Amino acid sequence: MAAxxxxxxxxxxxxxxxxxxxxDIDFTLQKGLVTALxxxxxxxxxxxxxxxxxxxxxxxxxxxxxxxxxxxxxAHKRIQLGLAYTFQITSIFxxxxxxxxxxxxxxRTMSADGNxxxxxxxxxxxxxxxADRADQIAGDLSYGHQRLLEIAMGLAQEPKLFILxxxxxxxxxxxxNDFIALIRSxxxxxxxxxxxxxMRVVMETADHIAVLDQGMMLAEGTPAQISANASVxxxxxxxxxxx
Amino acid sequence: MEFGPHxxxxxxxxxxxxxxxxxxxxxxxxxxxxxxVVNVAHGEFFMLGAVLAWYVSTMLGGHPAVGFAAALxxxxxxxxxxxxxSDQLILKRINYDPDRTIVGTIGMLFIIQQTTLMTFGPEARxxxxxxxxxxxxxxxxxxxxxxxxxxxxxxxITSYKLFVIFAALAxxxxxxxxxxxxxxxxxxxxxxxxxxxxxxxxxxxxTVYSCVFGLGAALAALGAVLVVPIQQAHYLxxxxxxxxxxxxxxxxxxxxxxxxxxxxFLIGMSDGIIxxxxxxxxxxxxxxxxxxxxxxxxxxxLMGKAxx
Amino acid sequence: xxVARKINALHFGILLFLLACFFILPAYHVGALSRIMVLAIxxxxxxxxxxYTGLLSLGHAMFFAAGxxxxxxxxxxxxxxxxxxxxxxxxSAALLSLLVGLLxxxxxxxxxxxxxxxxxxxxxxxxxxxxxxxxxxxGFVLQxxxxxxxxxxxxxxxxxxFVAFAAFSICLIGFAAxxxxxxxxxxxxxxENEERARMxxxxxxxxxxxxxxxxxTVSGVAGALYALLFGYVGATFASVQYxxxxxxxxxxxxxxxxxxxxxxxxxxxxLIDASSAYTSAYMLIAGLALVILTMFxxxxxxxxxxxxxxxxxx
Numbered sequence: 001m002a003a004x005x006x007x008x009x010x011x012x013x014x015x016x017x018x019x020x021x022x023x024d025i026d027f028t029l030q031k032g033l034v035t036a037l038x039x040x041x042x043x044x045x046x047x048x049x050x051x052x053x054x055x056x057x058x059x060x061x062x063x064x065x066x067x068x069x070x071x072x073x074x075a076h077k078r079i080q081l082g083l084a085y086t087f088q089i090t091s092i093f094x095x096x097x098x099x100x101x102x103x104x105x106x107x108r109t110m111s112a113d114g115n116x117x118x119x120x121x122x123x124x125x126x127x128x129x130x131a132d133r134a135d136q137i138a139g140d141l142s143y144g145h146q147r148l149l150e151i152a153m154g155l156a157q158e159p160k161l162f163i164l165x166x167x168x169x170x171x172x173x174x175x176x177n178d179f180i181a182l183i184r185s186x187x188x189x190x191x192x193x194x195x196x197x198x199m200r201v202v203m204e205t206a207d208h209i210a211v212l213d214q215g216m217m218l219a220e221g222t223p224a225q226i227s228a229n230a231s232v233x234x235x236x237x238x239x240x241x242x243x
Numbered sequence: 244m245e246f247g248p249h250x251x252x253x254x255x256x257x258x259x260x261x262x263x264x265x266x267x268x269x270x271x272x273x274x275x276x277x278x279x280v281v282n283v284a285h286g287e288f289f290m291l292g293a294v295l296a297w298y299v300s301t302m303l304g305g306h307p308a309v310g311f312a313a314a315l316x317x318x319x320x321x322x323x324x325x326x327x328x329s330d331q332l333i334l335k336r337i338n339y340d341p342d343r344t345i346v347g348t349i350g351m352l353f354i355i356q357q358t359t360l361m362t363f364g365p366e367a368r369x370x371x372x373x374x375x376x377x378x379x380x381x382x383x384x385x386x387x388x389x390x391x392x393x394x395x396x397x398x399x400i401t402s403y404k405l406f407v408i409f410a411a412l413a414x415x416x417x418x419x420x421x422x423x424x425x426x427x428x429x430x431x432x433x434x435x436x437x438x439x440x441x442x443x444x445x446x447x448x449x450t451v452y453s454c455v456f457g458l459g460a461a462l463a464a465l466g467a468v469l470v471v472p473i474q475q476a477h478y479l480x481x482x483x484x485x486x487x488x489x490x491x492x493x494x495x496x497x498x499x500x501x502x503x504x505x506x507x508f509l510i511g512m513s514d515g516i517i518x519x520x521x522x523x524x525x526x527x528x529x530x531x532x533x534x535x536x537x538x539x540x541x542x543x544x545l546m547g548k549a550x551x
Numbered sequence: 552x553x554v555a556r557k558i559n560a561l562h563f564g565i566l567l568f569l570l571a572c573f574f575i576l577p578a579y580h581v582g583a584l585s586r587i588m589v590l591a592i593x594x595x596x597x598x599x600x601x602x603y604t605g606l607l608s609l610g611h612a613m614f615f616a617a618g619x620x621x622x623x624x625x626x627x628x629x630x631x632x633x634x635x636x637x638x639x640x641x642x643s644a645a646l647l648s649l650l651v652g653l654l655x656x657x658x659x660x661x662x663x664x665x666x667x668x669x670x671x672x673x674x675x676x677x678x679x680x681x682x683x684x685x686x687x688x689x690g691f692v693l694q695x696x697x698x699x700x701x702x703x704x705x706x707x708x709x710x711x712x713f714v715a716f717a718a719f720s721i722c723l724i725g726f727a728a729x730x731x732x733x734x735x736x737x738x739x740x741x742x743e744n745e746e747r748a749r750m751x752x753x754x755x756x757x758x759x760x761x762x763x764x765x766x767x768t769v770s771g772v773a774g775a776l777y778a779l780l781f782g783y784v785g786a787t788f789a790s791v792q793y794x795x796x797x798x799x800x801x802x803x804x805x806x807x808x809x810x811x812x813x814x815x816x817x818x819x820x821x822l823i824d825a826s827s828a829y830t831s832a833y834m835l836i837a838g839l840a841l842v843i844l845t846m847f848x849x850x851x852x853x854x855x856x857x858x859x860x861x862x863x864x865x
Binding site: 486534 | 607655657658661665666672673676679791795798802837838840843844846849
C-alpha cells in the first residue's frame with residue numbers, strides 16, 4: 001500500500017497550567033491503515049486526539065489534515081472535513097431512538113434524501129449488529145450496545161479519519177471479539193486511529209502502533225517492532241497491563 | 244444646597260441602601276454558593292420579613308422600640324423556618340435540578356406574594372422607627388477666615404438611618420464569625436467546596452442545604468425589618484431587592500462572598516447617588532443593561548475568578 | 552397508519568375541532584378561545600427555544616412586547632395601516648431576537664436565564680421611561696377604525712376568532728413541520744447532548760441563534776396579533792410576569808411537544824376561570840401550578856400522554 005499521509009502534527013503541545021500534557025509531538029498518520037495509539041494512563045493520549053478533533057485547543061503546534069492546516073478550525077469544521085470522533089465516555093443522545101441517533105450522524109451530509117438516509121442508517125446499524133434495536137430509546141440499551149451505537153454514529157459519517165477513544169473499555173470478551181472483526185472489516189478503506197488499552201485488540205487490529213509516554217512520542221512501528229522495543233517494554237509493556 | 248453637601252447627603256442615602264442590599268445579597272450569594280440554587284423567590288422572603296415586622300410591631304403595641312426589637316428577632320426566624328421547610332418540601336424533591344429549581348422558586352414567588360395579598364392586603368403599611376432624631380451634619384468650607392465649619396440647611400440624617408448602617412455592619416461581622424469560627428459554618432463551607440466529598444465525610448448535606456436556604460432567607464428578612472421604618476411594607480416590595488441582589492451577586496462573582504460585599508457597597512452607593520441626581524427609571528435601565536452585559540462578557544463577575 | 556399520517560391527522564383534527572367550536576360554543580367561550588389561540592402562538596414561540604432546543608429564556612416578554620409595540624406604535628404615531636404595521640411588529644421582534652441571541656448565547660445555563668431576564672427587564676423599563684408615547688402601565692387603546700384588516704373588521708367576535716384561528720393554524724402547521732424537519736431534529740440533538748452534536752460536525756452556536764430568532768419572531772407575531780385583535784397595548788405585557796406565563800403554559804401542556812402549548816394555555820385559562828369564583832389572586836393558582844408541575848409532572852400533560860399512551864406524539 002502506498003504510504004500516503006492523511007494527517008500530520010508538528011510540534012503539537014498542550015500545557016494545563018504548569019503541567020505539560022503533550023510535548024512537541026510530531027506525528028504522521030498513514031492513509032488506509034489502522035494506527036493504534038497506546039501508552040500508560042496519563043500519558044496524554046486523550047489530550048492528543050482531543051487536539052486532533054478540535055475538542056481541546058492546542059497550546060502551540062500545528063495539525064495538518066489532507067495537506068491543509070486545520071489548527072485554527074473549531075471542532076465542528078474539522079468534523080465537516082471528514083474526521084469522526086467517538087468519546088471515551090459514551091456520548092449518545094440518550095433520549096432519542098437508536099435510529100434517530102444514527103440518522104443525526106449521517107444526516108449532516110445527506111438530510112435532503114429521506115430514503116437514502118434511512119437506507120444508510122439501516123446499513124450502518126447492520127454493520128455493527130444492532131439493526132434489530134433501531135426503534136429502542138438509546139438510553140435503554142445495555143452499555144455494550146451503547147458503545148456499538150456510538151461506533152455506528154462514527155461510521156455513518158463515512159469519515160476519512162475515524163478516531164476511537166478506548167472503544168472497548170468496559171466491553172465483555174465476546175463483544176470485544178465482534179469489535180475486532182468490525183475494525184478488520186473496515187481496514188483498507190477507512191483510516192482509523194485507535195486509542196486502546198487492551199493489548200489483544202491492538203495486536204489483532206493495528207497495522208501501525210504509536211506509543212505515547214509522559215506526553216512524548218516514545219516509539220512508533222509495526223506491532224512486531226513495538227513488541228521488541230526495549231524502551232517501550234520498560235515504559236509500558238513491562239508494567240501492569242490490563243489485558 | 245451647594246453641590247458638596249448635596250453629594251454628601253446622596254452618599255449617606257447610598258450607604259443606607261448599601262447596608263440593606265448587602266444583607267439581602269449575602270443571603271442570595273450564600274444560597275447560590277453552597278447549593279448552586281438561583282432562588283427567584285428571594286425577594287419574597289425579603290417582603291415577608293417586612294410584612295411580619297408590621298404584624299409583630301402592631302400586635303405588641305406600646306413603645307415602638309419594643310415592637311421593633313421583637314420584629315428584629317421574630318421575623319428572620321419565622322422567614323428562615325418557612326424557607327427551610329419549603330426547601331425540604333420542594334427543592335430537595337427535585338434534586339436541585341437547575342431548570343426545575345428556577346421554575347419551582349418562581350412558583351414559590353407567586354404563592355408567597357399572592358398569599359400576602361390575600362391576608363395582608365394591597366395597602367402599604369408603615370412601621371414606626373424605634374428612634375428617629377434628626378441629626379444635623381456639618382460641612383467644611385474655605386471662607387474668609389480659612390477653614391470653616393458650617394451647618395448647611397437640609398444636610399442631616401436621622402439617628403435611625405445611622406443605626407441601619409451600623410446594624411448591617413454588625414450582622415456582617417457576626418456572619419463572618421459564624422462562617423469561619425463555628426462548626427456549622429465550617430460544615431457549610433465544606434459543603435460549598437465539594438458536596439460529594441462532604442457527603443462522603445458524613446456531613447448531612449440535605450440538612451445543611453435546608454439550613455443554608457433558611458439562613459439566606461433570614462438575611463433577606465433581616466434587611467427588610469431594618470428597612471420598614473424607612474420604606475413601608477407592601478406585598479409587591481420584593482421585586483426591586485431581588486433584582487438589585489441579583490445584580491450584586493453577579494457583579495461580585497457568582498457565589499463569592501467578599502465579592503458580594505464589595506459589589507453591594509459599590510452598587511448601593513452609586514444607586515443612592517444616581518437616584519439623587521438622575522431619573523430613577525433611567526438609572527435602572529442603565530444599571531440593568533450594564534449588569535446583563537457584564538454577565539455576557541465577564542460571566543465570572545467583575546471580582547470573581549475565571550472557572551478552570 | 553404511518554407515524555407521519557397520525558401526526559398530520561392529530562394536528563388537522565385539532566384545527567377542525569377549533570373551527571367547530573366557533574359554531575357550537577356560546578359567545579363567552581368563543582371569545583376565550585380567540586385569546587387562547589393567540590397566547591398559544593406565544594407559547595409555541597417559547598416552546599421552540601425551551602422545549603426543543605433546551606434553552607430556558609426568562610425574558611420572552613420582550614419579544615412579545617416588540618411585536619405588540621411595533622404594531623401599536625406604528626399605527627398610533629405613523630398612521631400606517633394594519634398590514635405594514637404588522638410587518639413592523641414582526642421585524643422589530645426578529646431584530647431584537649437576533650441582537651439578544653448574539654449577546655445572550657455567549658452564556659449558558661443559569662447565566663443565560665438571568666441574562667434574558669435582565670434584557671427583558673431593560674426593555675420593560677424602556678417602555679415605562681418613554682411613557683409619553685407608550686402610556687406606560689396604563690397603556691393605550693387602538694380604535695376600531697385603526698384595526699381594519701383589508702377592509703375586514705377584526706373587532707367583531709367572528710372577525711377576531713377567524714383571524715386568530717387562521718394565524719394559529721399557520722403557526723401550528725409550520726411548527727409541526729419545523730420539528731419534524733432535519734432542522735428540528737438537530738435542535739433536539741443540541742438539547743439532548745450539545746457536545747455530541749458539535750462532534751457530529753454541527754455548528755451548535757449557529758443553530759441556537761437560529762432557534763432564538765425563530766422563537767423570538769413567533770412570540771412577536773403573537774404580540775402583534777394580540778394588540779390587533781384586542782385593541783390594547785400596555786407595559787404589563789412586557790413585564791416579568793409575561794415572561795413567566797408562557798413558561799408555565801409550556802410546562803403545563805408539555806415542553807417539547809407540538810400540542811403542548813395549546814393544551815397548556817387552554818388548561819390554565821379555564822383553571823383560573825374556574826377558580827375566579829373563589830379568589831381574585833389568580834397568580835396564586837399559577838404559582839401552585841408551577842410548583843406542583845415541576846415536582847410531579849415536569850413533562851406536562853402532553854408529555855404524560857406521550858409516555859403513557861402514544862409515544863409517537865411529535
